[in-house]
Amino acid sequence: MKHVSILIPENAVVQAIADPEYCFNTVNQFLIENGKEPLFDVNLVSFKDLIKMNRNRFSVHPDKQLNEVEKTDLIIIPAIFGDMQQCIELNRAFVPWIVQQHSKGAEVASLCVGAFLLAATGLLNGRKCSTHWHFSTAFRQMFPEIDIQDGTIVTEENRIYSSGGATSYWNLLLHLVEKYTDRETAISVSKYFAIDINRQSQSAFAMFKGQKTHLDEAVKEAQEYIEQNIDEKITVETLADKVAVGRRTFERRFKQATNNSVLAYIQRVKIEGAKRQFESSRKNINEVMYDVGYTDTKAFRTIFKKITGLTPVEYRNRYNKMAMA
Incomplete structure (x- = not known):
């Protein structure tokens, strides 16, 4: 029997x-229907007798408190919402318990932005982690010692798991089901919940808005120039001259401020512009390509797929109603 402890933090996402x-209880039911013993003992665990959520609209009564769980096999940290630093402070009681259980052999899995609470334990220091694409910049700022994986759905390292944004956590749950049971059971669960078991990336869902929370005014000026001249071929030299900073110094400061190289930032801004056009216009691939400053079809397609995980045609067909019609 595998003991699963689903944590109930303050400010947790109910779903x-x-x-x-x-x-996990559905897996138990499938096993019973096939004449097997249930595998998972699932408990909701917290540090209080009652946790209220969503402005007191929901109340959750945990099955056990932390001090009642001497040993568990798997800890699930659900997504949280609100100010992440405040959420961590509200849930500090979980931190030593998670660390202790991991030292005893427990596996730990964070769902979406539950990664912030997991990161607060220090268990991820020097390791890889996934979280919601929208929060990756804030995560880097709070936990620079952790290697955040942009766009990745599931990350696994040293008995620690994390997932991408929103419903991407279902892919992590299926991954765990397959690990504890078998591929056949995981596929059955994926079909039951209508989840694509093979989804590997959240890149297609990401919206690039640029990282401008830094204080480097020269870099901000360069970012604004890139965004306002998306149809032009922009070089590092051009930008460095615009902001009157030497090229090497400019590249170093840009990377430090945005966590992107200048070239990568230019590409992401252009591809974001292309995505918007594919979503809302009837323009063909070449027209959109020229509008965002590309003239080489192969290069445009390669960069587009690298950033979104889809080809331009696949992206347009998926997100443009007119194309679908």
Whole structure:
């Protein structure tokens, strides 16, 4: 029997608690229907007798408190919402318990932005982690010692798992189901919940808005120039001259401020512009390509797929209603 402890933090996302409980109990039901013993003992665990959520609209009564769980096999940290630093402070009681259980052999899995609470334990220091694409910049700022994986759905290292944004955590749950049971059971669960078991990236869902929370005014000026001249062929030399900074110094400061090289930033801005056009216009691939400053079809397609995980045609067909019609 595998003991699963689903944590109930303050400011938790209700669905991110209900879904893993539903998932593992569904696996138990499938096993029973096939004449096997249930595998998972699932408990909701917290440091209080009652946790209220969503402005007191929901109340959750944990099955056990932290001090009642001497040993567990798997810890699920659900997504949280609100100010991440505040959420961590509200849930500090979990930190030593998670660390202790991991030292005893427990595996730990964070769902979406539950990664912030996991990161606060220090267990991820020097390791890889996934989280919601929208929060990756804030995560880097709070935890620079952790290697955040942009766009990745599931990350696994040293008995620690993390997932990408929103419902991407279902792919992590399926990954865990397959690990503890077998591929056949995981596929059955994926079909039951209508989840694509092979989804590997959240890149297609990401919206690039640029990283401008830094204080480097020269870099901000360069970012604005890139965004306002998306149809032009922009070089590092051009930008460095615009802001009157030497090229090498400019490249170093740009990378430090945005966590992107200048070239990568230019590409992401242009591809974001292309995505918007594919979503809302009837323009063909070449027209969109020229509008965002590319003249080489192969290069445009390669960069587009590298950033979004889809070809331009696949992206347009998926997100443009007119193309679908």
